[in-house]
Amino acid sequence: MSARAAPLGEEGRLRSLVDFYGTMMRVSVVAQLQYRVAQYFWMLGMVAEPVIYLVVWSTIARQHGGAVNGITAGQFAAYYIVWTLVRNMNIVFGAPFWEYRIREGRLAGDLLRPLNILHYDLAYFAGWKFVVVAFWIPIAVGLSAVFRPDLHPSALQILVFIVAIWGAYFVRSMFQATIGMLNFWTTRGAAVFDLYMATEMLLSGRLVPLKLMPGWVQTLADFLPFKWTFGFPIESLVSDLSTRSLLFGLGAQVMWTAIGYVLFTFAWRAAIKRFSAVGA
Numbered sequence: 001m002s003a004r005a006a007p008l009g010e011e012g013r014l015r016s017l018v019d020f021y022g023t024m025m026r027v028s029v030v031a032q033l034q035y036r037v038a039q040y041f042w043m044l045g046m047v048a049e050p051v052i053y054l055v056v057w058s059t060i061a062r063q064h065g066g067a068v069n070g071i072t073a074g075q076f077a078a079y080y081i082v083w084t085l086v087r088n089m090n091i092v093f094g095a096p097f098w099e100y101r102i103r104e105g106r107l108a109g110d111l112l113r114p115l116n117i118l119h120y121d122l123a124y125f126a127g128w129k130f131v132v133v134a135f136w137i138p139i140a141v142g143l144s145a146v147f148r149p150d151l152h153p154s155a156l157q158i159l160v161f162i163v164a165i166w167g168a169y170f171v172r173s174m175f176q177a178t179i180g181m182l183n184f185w186t187t188r189g190a191a192v193f194d195l196y197m198a199t200e201m202l203l204s205g206r207l208v209p210l211k212l213m214p215g216w217v218q219t220l221a222d223f224l225p226f227k228w229t230f231g232f233p234i235e236s237l238v239s240d241l242s243t244r245s246l247l248f249g250l251g252a253q254v255m256w257t258a259i260g261y262v263l264f265t266f267a268w269r270a271a272i273k274r275f276s277a278v279g280a
Contacts, residue, residue, distance in 0.1 A: 020115065021123045028127025043135050047084050047143075054080035054147060057208070069212055074150030078238040079209055081143045082151075082161075086233050087206075088132045089165045092173040093121035095193040098180030107275065118264065122173055129169070153237050160246045164233040167253030172229045174260025181267035184274050205231025225256040 032039055057080075058073040066072055071079075101107050110117050143149075153161070175196075182192055201207045203217065204226035210218050221227040232249040235241060241249075 017115075017119070020119065021126070024120065024123035025127030025130070028124045029130055032128055032131040039131065040135055043088065043132070043139065046088060047139055050080040050083045050087065051143070053083075053208070058147065071209060071211060072150060074148060075238065076209075077143075077147035078149035078151040079234055081140055081147065081149050082234050082237050083206075083230075084139065084143070085133070085136050086165055086168065086230060088136060089129055089169055089233075090172050090229055091128075091132075092125055092169065092176050093180075094176040095180040095183070095196075096190060098177070099183040099190065102183050102275075111272075116268075118173075118177060118268075121177070122170075125173070126169070151238060156243065156246065157237055157241075160250065161233060161237040163250060164236050164253065167250060167257065168229040168233045170257045171225055171253055171260060174257055174264055175225055178260060178264045178267050181264070181271045184271035200226045200229070203227060204229055205234060209235075225260070228253045228256055 054077060057068065057071075057076045061068045061071065061073040061076055068076075101110070107117075110120070113120065179193055179196055202213075203210075203221045203224055205221075210221055210227065210231050213221075221231065228249065232252070236246055236249060
């Protein structure tokens with residue numbers, strides 16, 4: 001009897017977790033839709049960064065005979081327009097929010113919840129993404145009308161891209177949460193976070209396509225998590241990657257998500273012990 005009950009218990013817990021994520025995501029969607037105008041203006045502000053990159057690199061491409069390292073103005077347009085969606089999908093509960101949560105005393109209440117706090121963050125921000133996508137579509141249409149992107153993805157590329165933007169969200173969530181654990185030991189966690197963000201800007205494809213970076217930088221990026229949060233999702237849709245490269249990229253996202261989760265788990269256990277000791 002007990003041997004049969006265990007799997008049913010695991011199945012029940014899994015079903016409960018799925019129900020929890022569904023509920024939290026719906027709550028997030030409803031909450032974000034209450035502030036539609038504010039959300040839209042916030043998204044327009046987020047578009048400013050990639051549009052600046054787009055204008056600069058498109059201009060450079062035209063001044064160099066139509067392309068830079070084989071990337072044409074139309075391909076730059078495709079890259080940075082897709083970038084706007086990937087950037088918004090990559091917004092997570094980052095390290096600065098952990099500092100705020102601890103400083104303002106919110107963590108103590110969060111610890112009373114039945115599930116690990118990470119689940120609440122992941123589920124809430126995941127629900128937010130559906131609102132983001134809906135608001136992004138007209139922005140993408142407007143940018144496409146102005147900049148004329150060279151974008152002709154296959155069905156496989158579209159499918160991989162849809163999976164990859166969620167993979168990027170999970171990879172980034174895990175590592176941002178892990179860095180956030182530093183706030184249990186220092187009140188200056190922002191310094192480490194700024195260093196992390198500077199590294200991400202250079203090695204992720206967020207600032208410029210990795211094809212424009214030196215060869216050693218591209219090689220280094222292959223062995224770090226940053227590329228799989230920006231460069232790979234974008235390239236999966238805008239570049240002619242082979243099926244092998246697409247599947248390898250998805251596998252890399254799974255690997256880095258798992259690594260990030262393990263790092264967070266160890267850091268969280270140590271952080272909670274310290275939090276309890278200081279609180280006592």
